[in-house]
Amino acid sequence: MTLASAYRYPFPPYPTGWYVVAASSELPSRGVLPLRYFGRDLVLFRAESGRAVLVDAHCPHMGAHLGHGGFVEGEGIRCPFHQWRFGCDGRVEDVPYQTRGALPVESLACWPVEEQSGVVLAHWSDGGRSPSWRMPAITEFGRPGWVGWQTFRWQIHMHTQELAENVPDMPHFRYVHRVPAPPEAEVKTSGHVYRQETIGRGADGGIVWRTQQTLFGLGLIVLRTPGPIPNVSLNAITPIDEETVDLRVMYVVEEGGDATTLSPAASAMLEAVASTIGDDVPIWEHKVYREKPSLVPGDGPIATLRKWARQFYESGAEGAPDRD
Ligand code: FES
Ligand SMILES: [Fe+2]
Numbered sequence: 608m609t610l611a612s613a614y615r616y617p618f619p620p621y622p623t624g625w626y627v628v629a630a631s632s633e634l635p636s637r638g639v640l641p642l643r644y645f646g647r648d649l650v651l652f653r654a655e656s657g658r659a660v661l662v663d664a665h666c667p668h669m670g671a672h673l674g675h676g677g678f679v680e681g682e683g684i685r686c687p688f689h690q691w692r693f694g695c696d697g698r699v700e701d702v703p704y705q706t707r708g709a710l711p712v713e714s715l716a717c718w719p720v721e722e723q724s725g726v727v728l729a730h731w732s733d734g735g736r737s738p739s740w741r742m743p744a745i746t747e748f749g750r751p752g753w754v755g756w757q758t759f760r761w762q763i764h765m766h767t768q769e770l771a772e773n774v775p776d777m778p779h780f781r782y783v784h785r786v787p788a789p790p791e792a793e794v795k796t797s798g799h800v801y802r803q804e805t806i807g808r809g810a811d812g813g814i815v816w817r818t819q820q821t822l823f824g825l826g827l828i829v830l831r832t833p834g835p836i837p838n839v840s841l842n843a844i845t846p847i848d849e850e851t852v853d854l855r856v857m858y859v860v861e862e863g864g865d866a867t868t869l870s871p872a873a874s875a876m877l878e879a880v881a882s883t884i885g886d887d888v889p890i891w892e893h894k895v896y897r898e899k900p901s902l903v904p905g906d907g908p909i910a911t912l913r914k915w916a917r918q919f920y921e922s923g924a925e926g927a928p929d930r931d
Pocket of ligand 2: 773779783784884887
């Protein structure tokens with residue numbers, strides 16, 4: 608299949624890597640969640656042991672959607688239509704009315720899943736490759752005195768790489784996010800990790816603020832802000848299909864003591880920050896992707912980010928490819 612002519616990007620829609628598909632709190636014990644990501648209908652369920660499992664949604668028998676009426680039983684899920692049971696590896700484990708012969712060998716496609724730091728992550732690879740790296744835990748989550756996740760969410764008409772490209776885009780912080788002066792960036796890349804220190808200076812040239820952004824592939828950006836209210840945000844961007852992404856901006860905030868709820872000051876700060884992220888949205892949704900932008904000194908390390916990002920496209924970053 609050739610990508611639709613309306614496709615806006617010179618690289619494939621689903622970069623290789625880990626993506627948040629749910630918050631852990633969205634998936635209770637024995638919960639079943641219908642999802643749509645990577646242009647597919649999927650079902651996330653929590654087996655009785657607590658393990659999160661992600662499978663293709665449609666039953667290999669007669670095509671029912673397991674996320675609409677399917678139910679967890681032990682370490683598997685039963686289809687609502689004829690109650691075939693599939694294990695955590697997607698294989699048929701029981702056909703309740705089969706009178707003889709071996710069980711069908713057709714199975715549900717099963718996706719690599721990891722759950723940590725209060726999120727369920729799934730791994731995407733166009734070629735079905737196994738994950739070659741893992742997302743490190745966000746150790747502030749669950750630590751006494753830290754409150755979160757507090758989540759803001761958008762559905763946006765764009766590619767995941769647009770959000771990543773926002774990180775090194777220094778002047779936009781001034782003109783879109785109303786930071787008084789464009790900040791400076793110091794960048795290091797190492798394998799699948801892009802790490803940037805972003806430094807804001809006052810009129811006298813002194814450092815007024817400093818944040819650290821770390822990208823793990825193109826789906827996960829961790830932003831550490833040391834003050835005035837210390838917080839960590841996980842900016843998780845997951846492709847829904849070739850045109851649309853699901854952006855979750857999740858905060859865990861240090862309130863100190865044994866706090867379990869956000870203070871009014873922290874809530875107000877998060878609302879304000881989230882509203883400035885919203886200011887990016889109309890720009891992302893309506894822009895085109897310039898492969899050869901006319902960058903000027905002061906634009907920030909956008910070229911460094913683009914070069915680093917190429918590794919996440921298995922079929923190459925140049926030109927819109929044909930895909931099956
Ligand atoms: S369609 Fe799922 S068991 Fe028949
Ligand atoms: Fe931005």
